[in-house]
Amino acid sequence: MGEATMGEAGLRARRRRRTHDALSAAAISLFLERGFDDVSVAEIAAAAEVSKPTLFAYFATKEDLVLHRILDHRGEAARVVRARAPGVAPLAAVAAHLLAGLDRREPVTGLNDDPEVLAYHAMVFATPSLLGRLAQHAGQDEQALADALAEAAPQAGELAARLAAAQIIAVQRVLARENWARLRAGEDVTTRHPAAVAATRRAFDALRRALPDYS
Template sequence: MTEETGLRERKKQRTRQALSETAIELFLARGFDQVSVADVAAAVEVSKPTLFRYFPSKEDLVLHRIADHQGEAARVVRERAVEASPLAALRAHFHARLDAYDPVTGLCDNPAVLAFHDLVFTTPSLLARTVRYSERDEELLAAALYETGGDGGDEFMARLAAAQIVTVQVRLARGNWCRINGGVRAAEALPRAHAEADVAFDLLGGGVGAVYG
């Protein structure tokens, strides 16, 4: 199905990629708000309406990248080993991504990745949009949790748990990014990242009650 060998299709793919890459390049160089969509369109030698035919908004020029990770948590739960609990699978997965210095964990000092994260986190309109992605992620995770049946068929509980899990993962990533952004190398920050992840998943699993209850 990825073999739509038409010339037309190839051109579209190339235009789309050129738009996104050129846009991010310009945004990184001058800042998101200092580059207009007209600038991007001009740089790719495309008209403004055409740009919006490829990306519904200026923000999507940047954020379509992170859309690829949509549903990762849900997938982890679904594809976990039969003997593993959902939470244990998510925990193990997060630690594994940490060791791989996966950008999604925030623990990644690759200059390009860091600059990209910096762009997203320090541009209000971009940051606001990431929330929408988290919400979708949460929905998908809730569905996956519900399917496990551990809640005795309580859909509301699945949604609550999903919300908490996604929230915690976002906080973990933000914490890591902050330290990396403060100049710490990823390898140095790794132990603390693992420790915080343990704290977070312990809290998640054992409840806030043990501390503030």
């Protein structure tokens, strides 16, 4: 492929990404203003000045317009396990990654008090179709993590890896939702941080005792 052709391909990719992000931003703005179920796909397309077929070329479902914001984190635990340094146990790697996310106030950890982030999570947790789609993503994350754990400790077997992955994904979800609920109730993010770190350490200490093959 020539240099000019590569440049054109890169330009197209950047334009597609900008359109993708603009569609999601327009949709989320409308959803937060009026509620997910009260905004139609046609209204979103009109707000973004595209046709409905164009919108569906970028997003397969209305729910994906919302959840694409967290897609960068799909399969994250599996990637962390596979990328861990030699001698680092899978659980230690996942725990360290989660603790670093708390320090960075990453929205996916629930420890972010930006008003739009809080409202975004509130919308997701209050909308059954979004929760259903989120559960699908969690199931995919669980399978990806099970595969990574099976590679890390083949002697434990595939069933043990699946059971461990289910527990780890559940712990991450519960910890994040607890952080969000505390902030939503008015707790200060700086005050919450030490408690969130302590809760994460306790949870992973329990996982290490329960899952010695990955400790």
